[in-house]
Amino acid sequence: MAKSTELPEFRDKRKVLFGEKSTPEQLLAMGRRFAEAERFDDALEFFARTEAEKDVRRIAGKAIERGDTALLLRAKVVLGEQATAEELADVARAAERADKLSMAYMAHVKAGNQAEAQRLRAELPTEQSPEENAAASPPPEDEERPDPV
Numbered sequence: 676m677a678k679s680t681e682l683p684e685f686r687d688k689r690k691v692l693f694g695e696k697s698t699p700e701q702l703l704a705m706g707r708r709f710a711e712a713e714r715f716d717d718a719l720e721f722f723a724r725t726e727a728e729k730d731v732r733r734i735a736g737k738a739i740e741r742g743d744t745a746l747l748l749r750a751k752v753v754l755g756e757q758a759t760a761e762e763l764a765d766v767a768r769a770a771e772r773a774d775k776l777s778m779a780y781m782a783h784v785k786a787g788n789q790a791e792a793q794r795l796r797a798e799l800p801t802e803q804s805p806e807e808n809a810a811a812s813p814p815p816e817d818e819e820r821p822d823p824v
Contacts, residue, residue, distance in 0.1 A: 699725040742770030744778040
């Protein structure tokens, strides 16, 4: 593994996460190192495998402050909870202030606030979702297409 002040690379991280010899204390310490480096998704992976409710709640709080709806929802999954309407409203407001309209839109959709979701949808750069854009764009002519089965 890398020096103790550095974070592990992918393989080393996996060894700690899934290693038979990894203790809950090691998982918690590694999760905290990732959280300190603001690599919250990695931190949540470690926290999900040990008792780290306070740490996960801190990440959820950071997500709300930053307007990061996706991170809030992942933290809530680790906690085994659903995001509350109040949390979703808070993250939506923070996302709008940070000009993260798609995050605000997602928060309003999850909260069931269709009026605000539609308002934001109209402000997004495109009216089509990435899935709709992909379906509307045919593949280039020179691209090889698989044979139908």
